[in-house]
């Protein structure tokens with residue numbers, strides 16, 4: 255992989271991003287490296303100065319062999335290098351990375367998900383179906399992990415839901431080199447805010463839902479900005495699939511129709527949902543039966559274009575939860591548009607389990623434990639209302655904490671949802687970052703009606719889990735919420751190892767059994 259300065263100049267001009275060029279050497283020299291982090295620089299590298307960049311990083315990059323830098327203003331530390339001064343460095347990084355890695359997206363059928371909740375679940379379901387349909391040639395870029403091929407070395411933990419553009423195109427190229435033909439990925443609102451997917455057109459783009467979240471100093475300035483960023487996925491997709499029950503449906507549908515013909519837009523909803531908009535629902539889904547270990551539901555194609563995909567039928571899931579039937583319906587449609595048939599779809603979702611989503615453990619003599627990644631009002635409501643319904647109003651004990659440095663609105667959301675559904679809450683630590691976890695817990699506590707929800711604070715998460723399980727009685731439900739399968743606590747910029755909620759729950763269960 256390589257790129258010349260001449261090529262960079264041309265591409266940046268084409269995209270109207272170039273402000274000025276300072277030349278220091280041969281413009282036809284091939285740059286064989288590309289990086290936005292000085293610690294990754296090798297000889298003849300094209301280097302991007304982005305984000306909370308410190309000029310000393312450019313000095314480091316130059317020493318290590320960077321020959322050209324891209325920035326929004328000229329930097330004296332770059333004297334002696336080629337300089338490409340651009341109007342937007344994130345956009346420049348996206349278009350130049352795509353070119354450097356020779357447009358790997360052209361060799362992949364890409365299914366992309368956005369939504370406040372359900373992206374990871376739907377992406378996992380879709381990849382599972384497509385792996386069978388494509389003979390193991392489907393890559394996955396998810397919040398949990400990135401899968402670029404069949405070997406263990408091609409699977410690793412993700413740091414971001416949607417990677418920086420440079421990493422995205424690099425990993426797409428690796429996936430193509432590994433023989434992948436399809437890619438399922440999550441697209442966060444930050445990805446659009448920070449131009450990580452700038453210039454990409456997706457084959458299928460999904461809008462699952464939207465609820466208040468991700469508004470704060472390090473994320474979106476307002477809900478409107480959050481919604482706007484999410485809508486961009488539909489504007490940039492060849493086929494759009496929309497949950498007709500999403501909030502802001504009118505805006506969402508308008509974003510899809512802005513660039514996509516109605517015949518390439520698919521809507522799905524529950525069987526009895528009546529839209530107040532003049533639209534046709536293409537797919538309907540309906541629960542048939544829910545047990546503690548699995549659920550059965552039915553998908554029915556309800557329009558001519560939907561019938562053509564041949565996906566109507568009954569499906570089983572081990573990942574219970576009515577919200578997961580919605581996620582699975584989305585995945586079946588996505589996989590169908592990518593070429594999968596009914597049998598592959600049924601098989602692909604049936605046995606799938608996803609780390610930290612609806613993991614369950616029976617503790618003899620005590621309650622049933624659920625570990626789930628629900629970490630805002632909407633997802634906790636979906637989870638707790640489902641458990642209340644299925645277990646017929648059990649006593650609900652919830653262990654939960656809220657992160658520091660981001661998602662501040664989640665704290666009030668937790669107070670509200672606990673007031674609405676829980677009988678007992680133990681507030682604890684969850685990725686406090688640079689904040690004091692006790693102060694975060696106090697904020698949640700302040701909004702709780704303690705006449706209704708008996709609430710205590712235990713900052714040590716393992717101790718909080720132990721308390722809840724020991725206290726629970728048979729027939730009661732213990733929910734260990736918001737951390738999923740995270741094996742760390744983010745504390746003051748350091749990922750501090752943490753055994754995971756389920757490991758701790760199992761340890762407690764083992765102690766209680768002895």
Ligand SMILES: CC(=O)N[C@H]1[C@@H](OP(=O)(O)OP(=O)(O)OC[C@H]2O[C@@H](n3ccc(=O)[nH]c3=O)[C@H](O)[C@@H]2O)O[C@H](CO)[C@@H](O)[C@@H]1O[C@H](C)C(=O)N[C@@H](C)C(=O)N[C@H](CCC(=O)O)C(=O)O
Nearest residue numbers: 290291292293304305306307311414415416442443444448
């Ligand atoms: C707001 C945002 O998008 N931040 C991301 C961004 O930060 P940044 O560009 O300011 O980078 P930085 O780490 O402050 O450093 C500045 C630059 O100096 C470079 N550097 C740094 C040190 C050094 O020695 N040399 C050097 O060159 C860095 O590589 C970087 O390019 O680029 C970094 C990678 O280069 C990301 O880690 C970081 O994500 C932060 C940590 C983050 O948590 N972002 C969250 C909000 C996020 O994006 N979340 C969404 C999911 C949420 C949603 O659904 O919306 C996601 O997609 O994951």
Ligand SMILES: Nc1ncnc2c1ncn2[C@@H]1O[C@H](COP(=O)(O)OP(=O)(O)OP(=O)(O)O)[C@@H](O)[C@H]1O
Nearest residue numbers: 370371372373374375397577626627628633636637
């Ligand atoms: N369709 C849905 N509607 C409401 N809540 C959901 C839905 N799907 C999943 N959830 C809840 O949200 C949690 C997170 O689900 P998932 O990881 O699939 O979503 P995500 O969009 O990837 O989330 P995040 O952006 O926070 O990583 C689940 O553990 C579950 O409690």
